[in-house]
Amino acid sequence: GAGVSQSPSNKVTEKGKDVELRCDPISGHTALYWYRQSLGQGLEFLIYFQGNSAPDKSGLPSDRFSAERTGGSVSTLTIQRTQQEDSAVYLCASSSAGNQPQHFGDGTRLSIL
Amino acid sequence: GEDVEQSLFLSVREGDSSVINCTYTDSSSTYLYWYKQEPGAGLQLLTYIFSNMDMKQDQRLTVLLNKKDKHLSLRIADTQTGDSAIYFCAESRSTGNNRKLIWGLGTSLAVNP
Numbered sequence: 001g002a003g004v005s006q007s008p009s010n011k012v013t014e015k016g017k018d019v020e021l022r023c024d025p026i027s028g029h030t031a032l033y034w035y036r037q038s039l040g041q042g043l044e045f046l047i048y049f050q051g052n053s054a055p056d057k058s059g060l061p062s063d064r065f066s067a068e069r070t071g072g073s074v075s076t077l078t079i080q081r082t083q084q085e086d087s088a089v090y091l092c093a094s095s096s097a098g099n100q101p102q103h104f105g106d107g108t109r110l111s112i113l
Numbered sequence: 114g115e116d117v118e119q120s121l122f123l124s125v126r127e128g129d130s131s132v133i134n135c136t137y138t139d140s141s142s143t144y145l146y147w148y149k150q151e152p153g154a155g156l157q158l159l160t161y162i163f164s165n166m167d168m169k170q171d172q173r174l175t176v177l178l179n180k181k182d183k184h185l186s187l188r189i190a191d192t193q194t195g196d197s198a199i200y201f202c203a204e205s206r207s208t209g210n211n212r213k214l215i216w217g218l219g220t221s222l223a224v225n226p
Contacts, residue, residue, distance in 0.1 A: 042216060042219050045213075101146060101158050102156075102158070
């Protein structure tokens with residue numbers, strides 16, 4: 001498709017399980033971002049990939065969170081040993097360059113039981 | 114996002130104009146953005162303005178930029194119930210060799226019939 005695609009759209013899992021969230025950016029976009037949005041809150045920056053540069057991981061809240069971007073395209077955000085406070089909507093965005101408009105996917109709603 | 118500030122709530126009557134305000138901190142920001150988020154959806158780019166402009170108009174939307182005061186505003190003319198959403202302001206900020214967007218916490222706009 002033409003936009004940013006995220007999967008799954010919803011994920012419910014038990015506390016302690018690992019989860020993987022996927023993001024397909026817009027074709028040709030070199031920059032990719034992951035954000036977290038808790039209920040009624042703003043955007044919390046998690047991680048930023050720009051081309052072949054080392055990712056900016058400064059927003060990852062703990063070492064249970066990691067992300068990869070393979071081949072400069074698809075990205076996977078992994079949360080290990082999930083906790084209830086990880087419940088949130090995880091949003092992915094991509095842009096053609098670091099200061100260009102970011103285009104968002106519809107997010108993955110993660111619920112930890 | 115704590116360096117980009119927005120008021121949290123705004124309530125207007127249908128047909129009136131809405132003005133959403135934002136203050137930012139980086140005088141070297143090149144672009145400033147307004148995004149809209151409807152319930153359960155991702156963020157939709159509404160409009161953006163380059164830092165060498167004072168004003169940008171796009172149909173019912175008018176963006177005003179005061180670089181001296183680092184103040185950005187979004188005016189929505191003839192506000193409709195469909196404009197009810199959260200509006201996020203973002204500035205493009207330099208971080209080392211990269212630029213990334215710094216987000217406000219969002220202004221929740223309620224349009225009353």
